[in-house]
Amino acid sequence: ARILGRDRLLVFTPKMHEKARGAMETLMDLRQAMEKDELILFYQPIIQIPDEKITGVEALIRWKHPHRGMVSPAEFIPIAEETGLILSMGKWILKKACTDIKALNDLHPKKPITLSVNLSSKEFANTELFEQIRQTLAETGFQPELLKLEITESVVMGNAEAAVITLNKLKEIKVRISIDDFGTGYSSLSYLHRFPADSLKIDRSFIRRMHLGGENLEIVRTIVTLGKALKMEITAEGVETAEELAMVQELDCPCVQGYYFARPMPLKELNTSHFFHPLI
Ligand code: C2E
Ligand code: CA
Ligand code: CA
Ligand code: CA
Secondary structure: EEEEEEOOOOOHHHHHHHHHHHHHHHHHHHHOOOOOOEEEEEEEEEEEEOOOOOEEEEEEEEEEEOOEEOOOHHHHHHHHHHOOOOOHHHHHHHHHHHHHHOOOOHHHOOOOOEEEEEHHHHHHHOHHHHHHHHHHHHOOOOOOOHHHEEEEEHHHHHHHHHHHHHHHHHOOOEEEEEEEOOOOOOOHHHEEEEEOEEEEEOOOHHHHHHHHHHHHHHHHHHHHHHHHOOEEEEEEEOOOOOHHHHHHHOOOOOEEEOOOOOEEHHHHHHHOOOOOOOOO
16 A cells, blocks of 8 residues: 655555554554453562572563463554553553562561662653552552662653653652663763662663673673762663673672572562572
């Protein structure tokens, strides 16, 4: 099919058509997914290196589609963002995650863990975000000190002034901020000290290339040094092998997250895992 615009010709190939229809179907299904309880939160442990104990979890959404099986958030989060559906979805995610991890911490009161929740740019631009977070904390009884909001550099850079205001308000109520995928954005260094972030997560792309040595290793070393100088917590993302673990350990990176220690898992599995029931 061809569509003539005012001054240009758009040609739809069968493949484009297929793709557009796929996205449309995904969107229509996604609208109902929340009501049908098809969205599930998984939790991936974050480990502190010296003693290899769990220090927190990151909530990661999954969609159990009736026909397509598990759909990756990489596929549906962008659609939810474009359509604004992310606002109600994000609200649900925060409340569910706070409720789940509050219950978990109540079972293990001696070592409460932190909860990291991802925020996308649409959510961050929402003027009701702060109030929504404050209210969710009040409703669920989740300790603000244990909540870490993960935002990427581009989310912050998109609206730097408004971002600083929101971040400062969150800081006032003791909620923590992590910069996700650190190193993949631009101008990281020039603005970093101006943002009230408490932690950095080193993007997996750097961790994966560390074994090549040279500048790859030096980038990770520099991020760790920088984070420490700014008194930030630092987590290496996507550590998959013993070799990668040894390297981040060598660089004195305090926390790791990755398949080497654990994959994202349902709450029930986390609760019964060796992280809470050491095999001694
Ligand atoms: P992210 O925030 O950077 O999350 C880390 C991703 O790396 C997760 O993918 C996680 O499962 C994966 N991962 C962790 N360890 C390893 C490892 O050792 N090796 C490899 N290869 N991968 C590892 P996931 O769950 O598919 O999520 C993809 C992205 O979708 C996230 O990237 C985040 O940007 C977005 N996302 C996921 N859940 C949410 C959510 O609840 N809200 C929002 N706004 N975005 C979310
Ligand atoms: Ca994240
Ligand atoms: Ca990340
Ligand atoms: Ca990432």
